[in-house]
Amino acid sequence: MSYNPRMSILPAAQQQSRSRKKEEEAAYANMRLPDREIVGCINEMGIPFTVADLQKPNPMQVQMIFEWFGELLMNKTRQTVDPAMRAAAEDICGDFGDALMPPDTRNLMGFFASLQRLMFDCGVHDFGFSDLYKPTHDRLVKIFSYVINFVRFRESQTGVIDEHCNRAEGTKARIEQLYAENQNMEAQLDDMRANRRQMEALVAEKTRRNEELKKRLLELRRNQEKVAARLENAKTKKGELAAELEEKTAAKIALQKESAKLRPYTLQSPSALQASLTELSNTLNNNKAQIDSLDRRARALQTSSDSFAVVCSDVASCIKLLEEIAVELAKEEEDNAKNAKQRDALTERGANVREVERTEALLQRQLAKWTERTETLRAQSQEKAQRAREKMEELRAVHKTLTEERSEKGKDIERRRVRIEQIEKKVCALPGEVHRKPADMRFRCWISRRTSRMRCTPHMTSTSSWRPTSSSTSLKWSRPSEPAGSEIMSLCGRMGTVRLAAICVLKDWNRYP
Structure with a gap:
């Protein structure tokens, strides 16, 4: 035998919906305003409205009243939503937007979406399109009561709302300022990165050219050493050949002197003359051979001297090229120093960008915290207003x-x-x-x-x-x-x-x- 209490056969969802409906009815009973008070509030807005109009509502007049509420509380009308709705129609339908979606219909739909959001904030969660085209007395009384109470509560809390709005505007302006600064920093960082890539390409090109020049300079130095060695050898050979030529010239002169001395003796006998002639022919041949060899050596020396002149001109050009390379190396060192300075500046700007990002994250967290605190204060103020209304109803009773x-x-x-x-x-x-x-x-x-x-x-x-x-x-x-x-x-x-x-x-x- 079970001792548990009897359970209801109705589903839990229906019971919750019934309890929720009862709570909404109790809240509506507290929020409901008399017809004359509603009509008086609407007349104060500048719209002619009577109790008969409220009991037998006209859709056009009701739409005009709702449009006035939207303009008062949200600053939105059919004209303000027209650009966005026209752009949406053009995006969806292209050139046939006006033909498929008339301007009045799409503007009314856009205004209805904003108005539905407003009614949800006022406490009317079941606001529908039929409330605009087929309004009834009970629905209008409920909706107008909630909206008028919301407007009164908003007027009573104008200072708090303005304070929070000013704080939100200040925070928004600060966020926009930081975002603009961040964008500027990012643009500067992109420019610096592009400059860095260009400078890296130039540095790589100059480094490659510098390496090539260094290799060519080393080759030229080796060639210069070889040419200098050959020049020294040629100078040594030239000195030796000149000494030998002087010796042979001196020997020739001495032989001529001796031949002049021996010339009288040639007249003595034919055999002796023949013998001396043969000897002199041999000597002459030997001298000619020596002279030919000396001529060949002289021509070789002339060729060597010409090559020495060419080598000297090459050495002068190499020296000039070395001077140009030294100037280029000085410029390269200056560019390297500038690149180092720019690299340091880029590192510093990167640190500044990271600091700005950290500051932006901190401000985002503070904004989220203030938003949550604002929501909490709004909920508390709504609860206090509800308690005040309940207490007022009790005091009235x-x-x-x-x-x-x-x-x-x-x-x-x-x-x-x-x-x-x-x-x-x-x-x-x-x-x-x-x-x-x-x-x-x-x-x-x-x-x-x-x-x-x-x-x-x-x-x-x-x-x-x-x-x-x-x-x-x-x-x-x-x-x-x-x-x-x-x-x-x-x-x-x-x-x-x-x-x-x-x-x-x-x-x-x-x-x-």
């Missing part, structure tokens, strides 16, 4: 109850006052009749004692003090200052006192026939 009770007590007091005045008139008429009785003096004494006793001992209806005042026709009690409820109770006490005095007088009158 209590005020209405007190007003009804006061009116009823006033009517009852008026009836009792009339009765008291009638009894007072009867009491005032009694002394004329008592004057003819034997006990006239005793009755007057008794009346004075009873009146003085009633004046001195009033019926207290509250903890405050009363002061008696006498009049020619009735006994009145007055208090300096007291609320309406206390005056009513004091008046009831006075009526009871007068009634008691009248009853006592009638009873005592019956004692004296």
Whole structure:
């Protein structure tokens, strides 16, 4: 046997929807405004509107009122949404946008989307297109009540809303400024990167050219050393050949001198002459051979000297080229120094960009935090406004109850006052009749004692003090200052006192026939 309570056969979703519907109905009962108040608010906007128009709504007039609400709360009308809707129609339909989507229809649809978002913020979650084209009295009363209450709440919280709006605008302006600075920094960084790539290409080209020049310079230096060595060898050979030529010239001169000395001896005998001739022919041949060899050596030396001149010109050109290479190397060093400075500046700008990115991330987090805090404050203000409205409704109900009770007590007091005045008139008429009785003096004494006793001992209806005042026709009690409820109770006490005095007088009158 199960002891669990009986469960409902309805699904949980239907129960939740019913409970939610009950809560919405209770909230709507608190938010609902009278028809006259709604009509008065709409007339204050400058739109002619009556209770009959609210009970039998006209779609065009209702659309005009909603458009005014949209312009007041969101600054959006059909004209403001027209450019965006026209662009959307052109993107979707191309040149046939106006033919397939008329301007009035698409503007109304765009305005309806903005208006639906506004109604959701006001608390109307079931706002539909039928509320624009087929409005009913109940729906309009509900929607206008929510919107008017939202406008009143917004006017009551204008300072807070302006403060948050100013903070949001300031934050937005700061974000836009930082974003613009970030864009500028990124553009500068891209330019610097492009310059860096160009400079790297130039540096690579100059480095390659420098390496080629270094290799050529090394080859030229080797060639210069070889040419210098050959020049030294040629100079040495030239010196040796010149010394040998001088020696042979000196030997020739000496031989000529000797031949001049020996010439007389040639005339001595033919055989001797023949022998000397043969000897001289041999000597001559030898000398010619030596002279030919010396000529060949001289021509070789001339060729060597010409080659030496060519080598000297090549060496001069190499020296000039080396000077140009030295100038290029100096320029290359200057470019390297500039590249190093630009690289340092690029590193510094990169650090600045990272710092800006960190600052932007920090500002994004602060913006998210302030947005969340704004939402929290908005929710708290809505809860406070809801509690204030509930308390106001309770106070209205209590005020209405007190007003009804006061009116009823006033009517009852008026009836009792009339009765008291009638009894007072009867009491005032009694002394004329008592004057003819034997006990006239005793009755007057008794009346004075009873009146003085009633004046001195009033019926207290509250903890405050009363002061008696006498009049020619009735006994009145007055208090300096007291609320309406206390005056009513004091008046009831006075009526009871007068009634008691009248009853006592009638009873005592019956004692004296």
